[in-house]
Amino acid sequence: MYNSDLQKQANALVKSYKIKDTGFQERLTANLDDIHNHFQALYGDSPLFTDLIQTIFNAYTERSLELKKLDESKAKKEENWFLSQDLVGMSLYVDRFAGKITDLPAKIPYLEKLGVNFLHLMPLFKSPEGESDGGYAVEDFRVVEEKLGTIEDLRAFQKALQQKDMYLMIDIVLNHTSHHHEWAKLAKAGIKEYQDYFYMYDDRRIPDAMEETMPEIFPESSPGSFTYDEKLDKWVMTVFHHYQWDLNYTNPKVFIEMLANVFYYANLGVDVVRIDAPAFIWKQMGTSCQNLPEAHQLLQLIKMCVEVATPGMAILGEAIVAPAQIMEYFGTGRFATHECDFAYNATQMAVQWDALATGDIRVMHHAQHELVRKPKGATWLTYTRCHDDIGLGYDDWMIEQSGFNPYDHRTYIKNYYSGGIESPAVGALFAVNPKTQDARLSGSLASLCGLEKAISSKDAAAIQTSINKITLMQAQSMFVGGVPMLFYGDEAAYTNDYSYLQDSGKSYDNRWMHRPLIDWKKNAAVDEPNTVENRVFTNLQKLIKLRKSLKVVADLKNIHWLEVHNNSIIGFERYLKGEKVYFLFNFSAQPQEVTYYMLGAFGERATVMKDLWSGKTIQIGMDHDHLAFNPYQFYVLK
Numbered sequence: 119m120y121n122s123d124l125q126k127q128a129n130a131l132v133k134s135y136k137i138k139d140t141g142f143q144e145r146l147t148a149n150l151d152d153i154h155n156h157f158q159a160l161y162g163d164s165p166l167f168t169d170l171i172q173t174i175f176n177a178y179t180e181r182s183l184e185l186k187k188l189d190e191s192k193a194k195k196e197e198n199w200f201l202s203q204d205l206v207g208m209s210l211y212v213d214r215f216a217g218k219i220t221d222l223p224a225k226i227p228y229l230e231k232l233g234v235n236f237l238h239l240m241p242l243f244k245s246p247e248g249e250s251d252g253g254y255a256v257e258d259f260r261v262v263e264e265k266l267g268t269i270e271d272l273r274a275f276q277k278a279l280q281q282k283d284m285y286l287m288i289d290i291v292l293n294h295t296s297h298h299h300e301w302a303k304l305a306k307a308g309i310k311e312y313q314d315y316f317y318m319y320d321d322r323r324i325p326d327a328m329e330e331t332m333p334e335i336f337p338e339s340s341p342g343s344f345t346y347d348e349k350l351d352k353w354v355m356t357v358f359h360h361y362q363w364d365l366n367y368t369n370p371k372v373f374i375e376m377l378a379n380v381f382y383y384a385n386l387g388v389d390v391v392r393i394d395a396p397a398f399i400w401k402q403m404g405t406s407c408q409n410l411p412e413a414h415q416l417l418q419l420i421k422m423c424v425e426v427a428t429p430g431m432a433i434l435g436e437a438i439v440a441p442a443q444i445m446e447y448f449g450t451g452r453f454a455t456h457e458c459d460f461a462y463n464a465t466q467m468a469v470q471w472d473a474l475a476t477g478d479i480r481v482m483h484h485a486q487h488e489l490v491r492k493p494k495g496a497t498w499l500t501y502t503r504c505h506d507d508i509g510l511g512y513d514d515w516m517i518e519q520s521g522f523n524p525y526d527h528r529t530y531i532k533n534y535y536s537g538g539i540e541s542p543a544v545g546a547l548f549a550v551n552p553k554t555q556d557a558r559l560s561g562s563l564a565s566l567c568g569l570e571k572a573i574s575s576k577d578a579a580a581i582q583t584s585i586n587k588i589t590l591m592q593a594q595s596m597f598v599g600g601v602p603m604l605f606y607g608d609e610a611a612y613t614n615d616y617s618y619l620q621d622s623g624k625s626y627d628n629r630w631m632h633r634p635l636i637d638w639k640k641n642a643a644v645d646e647p648n649t650v651e652n653r654v655f656t657n658l659q660k661l662i663k664l665r666k667s668l669k670v671v672a673d674l675k676n677i678h679w680l681e682v683h684n685n686s687i688i689g690f691e692r693y694l695k696g697e698k699v700y701f702l703f704n705f706s707a708q709p710q711e712v713t714y715y716m717l718g719a720f721g722e723r724a725t726v727m728k729d730l731w732s733g734k735t736i737q738i739g740m741d742h743d744h745l746a747f748n749p750y751q752f753y754v755l756k
């Protein structure tokens with residue numbers, strides 16, 4: 119409902135800030151009522167609503183003219199700028215990839231050579247050595263970690279990227295802070311106001327009751343969800359590691375302070391902000407404390423505020439949860455596409471690893487019923503590997519409908535990748551829960567695809583097979599819809615690195631085995647013909663080039679999954695304005711065949727097609743004729 123008092127107050131502010139930009143005023147008018155309603159739903163009639171509005175105005179007035187122009191040019195695009203097939207990203211740790219932020223520009227030519235034009239810099243802000251969780255335990259949201267450089271270095275790097283039409287993503291760790299953050303220190307000093315920034319209890323009564331329904335995130339290294347703090351003589355909520363204190367978003371001050379941090383990043387020129395662990399930001403007794411309706415309301419509130427003040431910055435929600443739950447982070451009902459612009463396609467990632475282990479694509483196929491519901495205008499971040507573990511978090515029914523027993527099926531996959539059974543893969547179980555036997559998986563793309571074993575046994579055929587698997591997995595992430603996000607090191611075939619075991623700040627967390635320390639001598643081998651590095655790199659380079667050349671790959675809700683009638687081969691059609699391209703992937707170690715019948719499911723099929731991957735021309739036969747696949751082969755048929 120239109121609230122005229124509210125609009126009058128806003129108009130007065132527009133005047134007092136001397137804002138002339140009609141775009142801002144329109145965006146404010148369009149969002150103000152919803153911002154107010156959402157805030158009220160969460161915080162009642164808190165007088166801090168005025169602070170919220172002030173925060174939005176400050177963010178807008180502090181935004182540079184240059185960034186405002188960029189906002190305008192992004193808004194003028196026919197479709198949301200981030201839906202384009204031109205984007206290809208890479209996640210990297212500044213120190214492990216290059217050294218300092220000031221060392222990054224020298225690496226841009228390498229990234230350009232590969233085709234990457236979107237960088238996710240892993241957490242950059244001050245974080246205590248040894249208790250940092252790879253930077254996800256933040257001590258100060260506005261001070262860059264000393265070993266990486268300064269905020270000025272970051273600003274300069276953003277400008278350098280912008281000049282090259284490259285995009286930047288960084289994290290906002292919204293759910294928690296390090297216990298060394300100023301707020302935590304003030305809380306430890308006994309200041310009640312700051313104790314209310316966190317969840318803390320005098321005894322175990324509430325923690326015990328809450329833990330009944332809260333799943334453990336790191337059951338091995340940080341069991342439980344509360345940590346006793348001696349100084350406070352209280353139990354503090356620590357859902358992740360014991361040194362990561364959960365922020366209390368029932369306190370509107372916390373929300374407004376963190377929103378101001380989001381805006382601070384927006385005004386650094388960040389194109390996408392990755393909201394870390396958004397599923398966890400609202401807690402309620404008797405629930406899993408994940409994916410609660412209030413968490414969505416908070417995210418929508420952030421999105422609307424960003425839409426008003428810094429509209430060029432998109433939001434990625436890192437919700438690694440069950441498929442149906444992930445979908446909700448795009449917003450639902452009237453707020454569809456008004457929550458997160460991007461979500462990780464964690465389901466697709468996991469079913470890729472499922473299919474690779476089993477040689478059977480049925481679970482992947484069933485998962486798509488859920489995933490195709492993504493609203494037009496929002497997009498996926500598609501990935502095969504990232505800095506985190508692989509969780510087999512898809513639904514049991516997807517496994518059951520494929521004819522498998524969910525428990526046995528997951529056990530098989532975990533064993534396949536962690537050495538429990540004979541397989542080409544080398545990886546490890548991560549976060550094994552002794553109570554439920556639940557576990558996730560660690561390991562690099564190359565090692566999980568068999569390269570580590572193949573190299574150590576000097577088996578040329580196995581090396582080629584593992585390269586084929588790596589390429590198959592990357593190809594699917596490249597074309598399935600969304601922005602592919604590569605993980606640094608994977609382009610140069612880095613296998614697991616076990617040196618983390620020698621570092622006491624990392625040895626408790628085996629995710630470090632797949633977070634390599636880049637050795638630029640090894641990376642130089644990407645230019646030496648026929649090295650493993652070169653073969654992996656050039657395949658990826660070719661995939662990226664192909665992606666960018668195909669308009670049908672833009673993420674415009676233009677995908678049909680095919681019924682190919684072969685349990686090892688999965689395929690989809692991407693289409694746009696009369697153009698069609700078919701993508702077909704063989705996940706098995708055996709040669710396979712499919713009949714041409716499947717190509718006619720969505721309209722007439724061509725008589726001659728070209729495989730854009732191999733360059734070969736293919737005469738399409740009769741319905742009952744076959745298209746043949748080698749093990750792990752894929753086709754891009756136009």
Ligand code: GLC
Nearest residue numbers: 251252254291358394395506
């Ligand atoms: C996210 C990060 C992960 C981290 C966790 C806690 O899931 O990706 O690396 O451990 O949040 O911040």
